[in-house]
Amino acid sequence: MQESIKSIFTESIQAQIAAGEVLPDALESAALTIVQGLINGNKLLCCxxxxxxxxxxxxxxxxxNFYETERPCLPAVALTQASVQLGNQATVDDTDRFARQVRAFAQQGDLLLVIAVNGNEKDIVSATEAALTKDMKVLVLVGDDGGELTGLLGPNDVEIRVPSKRPSRIVESHLFITHCLSQLIDDVLFPQGEQ
Structure with missing residues (x-):
């Protein structure tokens, strides 16, 4: 069993090294896109x-709140996974739950961060389509080949594609990426002197 445990750690480390080789440009672009959106008075919607x-x-x-250093609040909200109720109507189809919230809450210029595993998940695809109809910039965290999401993105959108096909490694990398983005955003907006 211990060899299996070591193998799991090794695979995870190798996936992080591979991501570190291919993602710096995308991470820089995503961080600067978020920073510019926030400076312009827009908010980040996440799902x-x-x-x-x-x-x-x-x-x-x-x-x-903040990542590691206290600083002023930045406008971001996670869209709810709960199906939206329409009065006494039946619940909205789950594939449309995020898209409806984007249409209801987003303003032109806001940003949408979508986090997916393979890019073919229908609720994320429909949220991305809704954001694009509102002239929002979309930031995509995805793995595998990017799936359907990749084909939706325009030149102002940012794809951060983890170079892995294994869902567990992709999700692990996504957590690291959210921390990396948070630090980059803080470094740009609230520099602390020598980094």
């Missing part, structure tokens, strides 16, 4: 597929 939604909530929380 994720079931296995990643806690990361969307975590990212929003890091901006509203």
């Amino acid at each position: 994720g597929v079931n296995s990643c939604h806690m990361l969307a909530e975590h990212m929003a929380g890091l901006l509203v």
Whole structure:
């Protein structure tokens, strides 16, 4: 069993090294896109597929609160996973839950951060489509080949694609990426002198 445990750690470390080799440009672009949106008075909306939604909530929380150093609140919100109720009507189809919230709460210029595993998850695809119809910039954290999400993105959007096909490694990298983005955003907006 101990060899298996060591193998799991080794695989995770190798996935992080591979991500570190290919993602710096995308991470820099994503951080600067978020910073510029915040400077312009816009907010970051975050959502994720079931296995990643806690990361969307975590990212929003890091901006509203702080990452490692106390600083002013930044406007970010995680869209709810709960199906939206329409009075006495039946609940909204789960594939439309995030898209409806984007249409209801987002303003032109706001940013949408979507976190997915393979990019073919219908609730995330429909949220991205809704954001694009509102002229929002979209930041995508995804793995595998990027799936359907990749085809939706324009030149002003940012794709951060983890170079892995294994869901567990992708989700682990997404957590690291949210921390990396939080630190980069703080470093730009609230520099602490020597870094």
